[in-house]
Amino acid sequence: MATNPAPVMTMSDYDREQRDTITAVANCVRSLSPSAVKALKGRIRAYLGFRADVDAFLQEHFSAICTVRCYESRQSACCGREGITTFFADVAINVLMSSRKEVESLLDALNRSTRDRKCVYLGKNGCLWRIKPIVCEMFLCERARQTVFGRNPAALVQWKRLRHRQRRYTWPSRPVLFDALEDYFMDKGIHSPLMYCHNSPGLLRVKARARKKHTG
């Protein structure tokens, strides 16, 4: 009796872009001298400090509610999404701070992806990224926001300050780390669709407006 051939799984564009970018950055970082890696890590130090502050804030104000709602109930609104936005700098920073094994686990996840309506990077023990994408880090679902900020307006003020700090690294209306990291790796011959500071029409407009403002 004839049997149907097994369906051929093709990699989605999203997974391919992610895989290619992670691979290119990892290969590039491995080819750098120890002093160049040290210098690169020096450039992201302040950003990592910002991320530590966000982690501390989330731990203090959201860990209890998010643990119950999103982990024990397995209903995370963020990680349950397919195709979360990742910036090139997210990848570069994560690769720089990850072990080879951690990078391989991301590539394995992409290669094994079944597109089952949750983030491809959500592993058995949570997110596979060491320094997760900034979009994920700053994501608070509406329910959690209302619960925490409703009873603690001072926490909302703190959160707004953190969001303001985030823009100093990511929003290219002035020279920012996320844009500079794209430049750095482009100089090394890497090009990626995740380089939004160089290829998103919206962000290019932001940069053009800023240039115009500064040149009068």
Ligand code: SF4
């Ligand atoms: S990258 Fe990590 S934190 Fe972000 S949605 Fe995926 S599993 Fe969740």
